[in-house]
Amino acid sequence: MPSLGTGLNxxxxxxxxxxxxxxxxxxxxxxxxxxxxxxxxxYYDLIRLLHKDHLRSRTATWVFGGAPAVGLAAVxxxxxxxxxxxxxxxxxxxxxxxxxxxxxxxxRWCAILAAxxxxxxxxxxxxxxxxxxxxxxxxALFILLAGLARQTGELxxxxxxxxxxxxxxxxxxxxxxxxxxxxxxxxxxENARIxxxxxxxxxxxxxxxxxxxxxxxxxxLALMLYGAALKLxxxxxxxxxxxxxxxxxxAVWCGxxxxxxxxxxxxxxxxxxxxxxxxxLLVGAAALAALGFALIWRTTP
Amino acid sequence: xxxxxxxxPARQIPIEAVPMFPVEEFRERVIxxxxxxxxxxxxxxxxxxxxxxxxLAVLASDKAGALFLxxxxxxxxxxxxxxxxxxxxxxxxxxxxxxxxxxxxxxxxKPLRFPCGxxxxxxxxxxxxxxxxxxxxxxxxxxxxxxxxxxFQCAGENVVHLEIAxxxxxxxxxxxxxxxxxxxxxxxxxxxxxxxxxxxTTAYAQAMEALSDAPAPPRAEALRAIALExxxxxxxxxxxGALANDVGFLPTASYCGRLRGDFLNMTALICGSRFGRxxxxxxxxxxxxxxxxxxxxxxxxxxxxxxxxxxxxLLWSTPTVMARFEGVGVVSTDVAxxxxxxxxxxxxxxxxxxxxxxxxxxxxxxxxxxxxxxSTGDVFGRAFVRWLEIQRSLAFLxxxxxxxxxxxxxxxxxxxxxxxxxVTMTESWRGETVHVAMTDEHGxxxxxxxxxxxxxxWMGLAVAMRGQQISDFPLCNKSFNLSYCxxxx
Numbered sequence: 001m002p003s004l005g006t007g008l009n010x011x012x013x014x015x016x017x018x019x020x021x022x023x024x025x026x027x028x029x030x031x032x033x034x035x036x037x038x039x040x041x042x043y044y045d046l047i048r049l050l051h052k053d054h055l056r057s058r059t060a061t062w063v064f065g066g067a068p069a070v071g072l073a074a075v076x077x078x079x080x081x082x083x084x085x086x087x088x089x090x091x092x093x094x095x096x097x098x099x100x101x102x103x104x105x106x107x108r109w110c111a112i113l114a115a116x117x118x119x120x121x122x123x124x125x126x127x128x129x130x131x132x133x134x135x136x137x138x139x140a141l142f143i144l145l146a147g148l149a150r151q152t153g154e155l156x157x158x159x160x161x162x163x164x165x166x167x168x169x170x171x172x173x174x175x176x177x178x179x180x181x182x183x184x185x186x187x188x189x190e191n192a193r194i195x196x197x198x199x200x201x202x203x204x205x206x207x208x209x210x211x212x213x214x215x216x217x218x219x220x221l222a223l224m225l226y227g228a229a230l231k232l233x234x235x236x237x238x239x240x241x242x243x244x245x246x247x248x249x250x251a252v253w254c255g256x257x258x259x260x261x262x263x264x265x266x267x268x269x270x271x272x273x274x275x276x277x278x279x280x281l282l283v284g285a286a287a288l289a290a291l292g293f294a295l296i297w298r299t300t301p
Numbered sequence: 302x303x304x305x306x307x308x309x310p311a312r313q314i315p316i317e318a319v320p321m322f323p324v325e326e327f328r329e330r331v332i333x334x335x336x337x338x339x340x341x342x343x344x345x346x347x348x349x350x351x352x353x354x355x356x357l358a359v360l361a362s363d364k365a366g367a368l369f370l371x372x373x374x375x376x377x378x379x380x381x382x383x384x385x386x387x388x389x390x391x392x393x394x395x396x397x398x399x400x401x402x403x404x405x406x407x408x409x410x411k412p413l414r415f416p417c418g419x420x421x422x423x424x425x426x427x428x429x430x431x432x433x434x435x436x437x438x439x440x441x442x443x444x445x446x447x448x449x450x451x452x453f454q455c456a457g458e459n460v461v462h463l464e465i466a467x468x469x470x471x472x473x474x475x476x477x478x479x480x481x482x483x484x485x486x487x488x489x490x491x492x493x494x495x496x497x498x499x500x501x502t503t504a505y506a507q508a509m510e511a512l513s514d515a516p517a518p519p520r521a522e523a524l525r526a527i528a529l530e531x532x533x534x535x536x537x538x539x540x541x542g543a544l545a546n547d548v549g550f551l552p553t554a555s556y557c558g559r560l561r562g563d564f565l566n567m568t569a570l571i572c573g574s575r576f577g578r579x580x581x582x583x584x585x586x587x588x589x590x591x592x593x594x595x596x597x598x599x600x601x602x603x604x605x606x607x608x609x610x611x612x613x614x615l616l617w618s619t620p621t622v623m624a625r626f627e628g629v630g631v632v633s634t635d636v637a638x639x640x641x642x643x644x645x646x647x648x649x650x651x652x653x654x655x656x657x658x659x660x661x662x663x664x665x666x667x668x669x670x671x672x673x674x675x676s677t678g679d680v681f682g683r684a685f686v687r688w689l690e691i692q693r694s695l696a697f698l699x700x701x702x703x704x705x706x707x708x709x710x711x712x713x714x715x716x717x718x719x720x721x722x723x724v725t726m727t728e729s730w731r732g733e734t735v736h737v738a739m740t741d742e743h744g745x746x747x748x749x750x751x752x753x754x755x756x757x758x759w760m761g762l763a764v765a766m767r768g769q770q771i772s773d774f775p776l777c778n779k780s781f782n783l784s785y786c787x788x789x790x
Contacts, residue, residue: 032555121436125771195621198549202444203775205436206547271621272549274629275458275772 018042027264052218067114068223078103088158126211136282178292185285327373344392345750388641414468428454447785470789494787500729509583521585526664533730535564556612585711626681630777644732649682656728753787
């Protein structure tokens with residue numbers, strides 16, 4: 001139930017989310033031998049964009065203007081449902097994990113509609129790619145959350161995370177490890193990171209998420225960027241909840257920073273996949289989740 | 302019956318020595334010669350006093366190391382060479398655009414440099430069918446690159462056809478060259494394609510020296526070769542870094558960016574300009590290299606080679622990078638020959654041609670450099686050939702620097718001889734650069750034709766993209782890395 005502590009966790013998430021992309025960029029720069037932008041660059045960018053005028057295509061309708069706000073609201077709703085380690089979520093009810101996935105889908109749907117609304121070829125191409133890849137990443141998320149539900153016998157996210165540490169024995173470890181691996185891949189795919197997407201590219205033809213927001217500018221773009229940062233925060237929390245379910249919120253925050261650094265290292269060490277090879281990767285993530293689910297099904301009474 | 306005239310590159314001949322053929326015979330001779338392995342490397346036209354157009358064909362025989370010249374005079378329509386020899390397509394489009402000739406049977410007679418407002422086809426080829434969509438990119442791009450328009454016909458993510466429309470950088474360089482005073486002329490070549498300054502100025506200087514029968518001193522030729530190889534090193538390293546950047550592989554991207562700067566600074570050490578501006582002039586070079594700077598150059602080369610090796614070899618040992626490079630944008634040997642590709646793009650497809658070996662001029666007559674080829678013709682091939690060339694250029698530089706010929710580094714240029722013609726070729730980093738120069742009866746330049754390697758290779762990029770994923774286009778494009786202004790002139 002809503003309490004001061006759970007509300008604080010949501011506020012911390014809202015405030016700290018833009019830090020994660022900053023840490024990733026910083027780590028990548030350090031590996032490449034450069035100093036890189038300051039970790040707070042994400043905030044500076046948001047402030048800069050919020051000071052700009054609204055600039056919208058004449059052919060775009062209200063859908064284009066409304067989509068960033070609705071998309072951001074959907075991600076914030078998702079954040080309200082996400083527990084932080086031992087601490088439960090702000091809201092919690094049976095089946096809230098399905099609502100979480102629904103919120104993420106709604107945010108993406110808004111972004112795709114806005115992209116199509118402009119009539120731009122690049123944005124539409126990005127939309128088609130994003131729709132295709134997220135449709136493939138979604139089953140992995142569904143199966144792995146279902147696996148957690150089966151493992152703990154709980155149907156709410158807070159219940160699952162709270163029940164994970166006590167219920168998991170040594171025999172469950174392989175299944176849970178597979179779920180975590182699937183979540184790691186889904187995290188990279190859903191947040192447009194290498195090896196699935198290259199967030200730094202300026203090449204229109206290779207973009208996925210960047211092409212989707214190509215037409216947005218000013219405050220609209222700020223909302224999209226902030227929504228993307230929050231989404232990364234949300235996925236990070238989910239991964240932390242799976243890996244260190246027993247930890248208190250401070251340990252989770254530290255884990256988040258480590259995760260961002262880890263993403264930076266992964267991005268520095270490998271090239272981006274060919275677009276053609278992304279679907280097999282995501283199907284692989286779903287297969288890992290399914291295998292984990294099957295193992296948990298057998299080991300859980 | 303007269304035959305095509307055989308000449309060596311960078312030598313002058315009287316214009317009237319070039320044999321003249323009737324149009325039909327000219328066409329048959331060019332087709333027959335190119336069947337036996339010769340290549341068409343230039344096809345400049347010029348207006349005669351009678352108002353017709355005189356077209357000169359320059360054929361190159363790699364095996365014999367000789368050029369073959371023949372002329373014809375025509376007006377209006379003629380049967381297109383391109384029908385039988387696709388590598389003539391850009392040359393004939395250029396003739397049609399500049400002189401109003403109409404090559405009959407040319408499959409796609411579109412103006413080359415004027416996308417709008419000129420006669421001929423100006424539409425893009427449109428592919429029709431279910432699920433086919435069109436994507437147009439440029440001429441304004443998201444990155445800081447030159448303008449060019451790319452029209453993709455796609456089926457989903459697959460490219461069915463790519464058409465490239467250029468001309469946005471057309472500055473009228475060739476026309477200005479003949480009108481400019483001799484002292485200013487070289488500046489046009491320094492900025493003709495900004496990254497090929499040494500390649501073009503060397504070809505120009507050799508042409509002027511040939512036309513005035515005053516060869517440059519050996520020391521100048523050696524220094525030009527050093528600058529040309531440094532230019533190759535800088536650009537090849539930059540390209541490998543850019544390829545790594547396009548697949549999102551940061552380590553090589555950042556290190557190669559720095560190494561490119563190191564190579565550019567070595568050129569600056571010689572002449573004060575990172576791009577070699579102000580170095581090469583007709584008659585020699587403007588900057589000598591005393592022993593202390595020569596030693597400094599060698600020291601820097603050793604240092605940079607170590608870094609380059611570790612940065613570049615990381616590419617070949619990283620599976621995710623190789624998965625992006627291999628099998629992408631394949632140009633087969635046959636296609637490369639049919640389209641008349643040059644440079645690393647041709648050598649990566651297995652064509653064993655290199656103007657430094659086949660048509661040596663200047664210092665390359667005395668010091669040979671092994672040719673690097675590969676067989677796959679894909680992005681990896683083009684990247685790997687660059688790496689092989691980097692290593693061979695480094696060895697060449699070290700040897701040349703340790704044994705620089707003594708003597709003067711420039712001689713005052715002489716007046717051009719009247720009514721002469723010369724063809725010069727340099728193997729610049731992007732490929733074979735061909736210059737054709739002619740003087741009139743007063744010894745002034747009457748015709749100057751520049752064939753940049755980009756002019757020959759753009760069609761290669763369009764064909765390499767067929768059946769590829771559209772998301773691989775930037776990578777493929779980078780592996781060719783062609784010049785827009787070198788093409789548009």
